[in-house]
Amino acid sequence: MDKTLRRWAPLFVLPALICFVIAFLVPMIMGFVLSFFKFSTVTDGVFVGWSNYKRIFIDMDFIKALWMNVRFTVVTVIMINILAFFLALLVTRGVKGTNIYRTIFFMPNLIGGIVLGWIWLLIINGILLPKNATIITDPKYGFWGLVALANWQNIGYMMVIYIAGIQTINKDLLEAAEIDGANSWIRLKSVILPSIMPAITICSFLTLTSGFKLFDQNLALTAGNPARQTEMLALNIYNTFYTRSNFEGVGQAKAVLFTILVAAIALSQLALTRQKEVEV
């Protein structure tokens, strides 16, 4: 089979592979190489060594964006996962209309980041109206606006994954614990939590990476305002490329660091999951 199939390799491999090489592989390699070059189009590069990387840290904007991003991600990962988990508990108690609730809570996840940003701009500015302020009056408004948006977008999504986890809980074990007089806290800790550990791992990973990669929502809701104080990493890199001249190399160097950060999170997650699977 192997041999017969090999003769047809071009038909099966080339369509996807050519697209992959054009859209990802070549741009990825070029991007990495160009992070050591000064350039404004991709063909006029002059080698500059580590200079682009050093220039990242001349002004504090990248560090500030990183700090904003870390705070945002920590807050959203915690909030989204706790709220999604309790929502999943409520929805799986077997009351009428469970399916409708699940459908409603999940819905915001289908709406694109740009549209989400504008929806929440209206709402946050409406809430701030009595204070005579808008979302760009104070960076903390933009921060909590982004947090609210991320919660609305992701709680339903994570809830659905937690529901799948909760459905794997051993009902007999839960009943036995109840008969033995275990209170709800002990039941949660010793029966429910261990069964939903895989769901917790998946959800924290998804919220963690999406928190760092957030772009559209950031652009539409605050565009980094006021004074770039609500700008997170992806938007900071974008602005470095497209709003400052002579900073393309710096933007590319930032993108390399950003990739390393995101890849490190993804790989440590993978290692963690593997380890868990071995234990089980």
Add this chain to the structure above:
Amino acid sequence: MSNLQRKNTRDRLISIALALLSLLFIAPILIVLMNSFKSKLFISSEPFRFPNTETFTGRANYIEGAKKINFFKAFGYSLFITTFSVLAVVFTTSMLGWYLTRVKSRFTQITYYLLVFSMIVPFQMVMFTMSKIANMLHLDNPLGVIVLYVGFGAGLGTFMFSGFIKTIPLSLEEAALIDGASPPQTFFLVVLPMLKPTAITIAILNAMWIWNDYLLPYLTIGTEYKTIPVAIQYLRGGYGAVDMGAMMAMLVLAMVPIIVFYIFTQRYIIEGVVAGAVKG
């Protein structure tokens, strides 16, 4: 008896809590809908009030907005690009996934790992070089963008298809080949029908991503062919001045197709997204 009563009261309390939470989840969409019928002067001054005889403007915002950003053209581009990219991703990645799973060589192994790696890399890493290359290769049109989407969708598609193919026994394919079927016949008549559940998942995940995607179409075809997210963001003028009336109406028009589609396919969408999260 008292136990049953307690359960009833508890169920009622959960139902009330869920109903209130659902309302909270739909509220942002309803507020946008409500404001889309108000004159733009009143959207920022009283965003949470129903339109009244003074503030109601009927369809004016819709007409104004659709004209301003050429909404129906944008809808056409979004529909064209999403439909054909999704079809292309499903067909090309299922073919590649089959080949990579069934043929063992250094080439297939390296290709597989590169594809998995591409899923981790954030878009900012390749956006600059990719858009320049797309430009040089004349892929900066709705048809060319499909090539780019296949390239970026290749990782997840191939990964999920080959994950599923590993679980189907070889014997069926071998029988087909021994009976004289060629590899393409074997793939399209024997293998592809079995891949249907994964194909639906891949189609849903890609459709959601491509329909809502902003940065890729903005950077490659944004000046000439605006998809819906690009057109909506374009309403923010050069100096941040926004016609909120037109914006509200366009947000509604952007959400309606998604919500209608969701109502009819919600079971598949939720299952598909969960499958994608768990396996991806």
